[in-house]
Amino acid sequence: MTFWNLSKPDYKSDYQHSFVNGALEHPFGVPGIECSRCGATWGGSRVLPIDCPSALRRRRHLRERWPLPDAEHRRLREEIQSAVRKRGQECPSLRPGDDLQPGILDIPSLPRFDFLWCRLGTVVVSERVRGVIQSVCRTGVSFAPVKLRKVGKREATIPAPIPESGEPEDIIKEAQPVRRKSHIGPYYEMIVERESKSPPGGHPVSTCSECGRDKIDDKKRRITMTSRMWRGDPVFLLATTLYIIVTDEVRTRLEALRPTNVRFVSPDSF
Template identity: 30%
Template sequence: MTVECPEEYRTHEHINDRFPISINEHAALCHLIEKKLLAQGCQIKLRLGDFFQPGVLSLGSRPRYSFLWPTTLICTVVSKEVKDVFINNEITGVNFRKVDIDGIGKHEPWDDYPVVDDSIAMLDLVELTEKEEDPEQYGPLYQMVILFESGYPPGIKIVNRCRKCGYIEIDNEDMEISLSSKTVPEADIFFLKSTRYIVVSDKVKLLMEKSNFSNVSFQKVGWDS
């Protein structure tokens, strides 16, 4: 999301603790926060899995690329150059928020990680790496917040829908990476619904290629008019 959590809720136990809560507790908390955000002039509907700003970023290596795909922050992080190019060319469907850089490992991204026990998860490995003393020297970095999503792609089957929380269980075994004019939002960049695939217009693709942005590639999406 593009908004920060209201200050009085930032220390709330259910905001900071990942331990599950009941549907009723979740709905009540969402209602209170939505009401507070509305009073601040922001009308928004909270969804399961939403993250408030600011994003806190830890990286196991120095950020040398235009696009970063961190394991410690479930989003796309980009350089200031990417942000400026997108804004200056009026790319729609995306917003940018500066991330708080918590730690940067003393490695280059092309280096091999130190050999550790296979049971060590990537998130733990990021935390175990020796950190730079001044991580902010590698900033600023920005979370790329994508604001829209398409309709469901062909082949998606809805297995179950929770009547209380609205969570939809999806079977994507037969999913096609394809779109139609009826399922595409009016934006230059958006998510393919039910996935984390980022879809961009030709305008964005050409702009990114012209700018020589690194650590990103393109796959053509099927189209059914």
């Protein structure tokens, strides 16, 4: 079995990366946690395909995301789960740091590409890419519509501008926006919900019974993808990482589209 890392291209600079891809924001999510049992203060980077319940959107803790003591954190998680289930949706066990929908995209150029790399661990894709992935993945991958907030007028094929501050992130602030966005997209956040088995040396040394944090010995962990680690999913995350992995079949189907702003990297090159 051959596997490929779905990856962004090599850009000439951080300015070009920001100019082409923009930044995806999730205004609502589960805050981090201060765990009294293991002593860790942390929050993960998982994205869920679940809209933040309307009744909770004014809650400061879901917007500011500052870590909460474990007991208060547990109550908040239960409240979110209850609100989601009341509207007839399933809700998985929530983790510290989970992002909720919607996802809001600011991009300083006109989005013309099939893949937009605007957040680690997920990727924003075009309608036609979504169609291919859905044709091979009946479960394990969800798609959430992305809301376009600010879209720049310039084409992404021209050299990236350098903002006055020198910071790549400020390209978005200085971009002149288009007046109408109805002709752009649609775009979707591709949320990968399955993962491989642990890589060699990547099995948790311990797991906190309170906050669920896995402790991994990074010195022993080897980042690779082998057939023994595969659980049978066409698209999945490499366990303990944010790498999106696809099978050779998925790569072949995507390449038939001649997709833009993406490359397929062998896991052997990690």
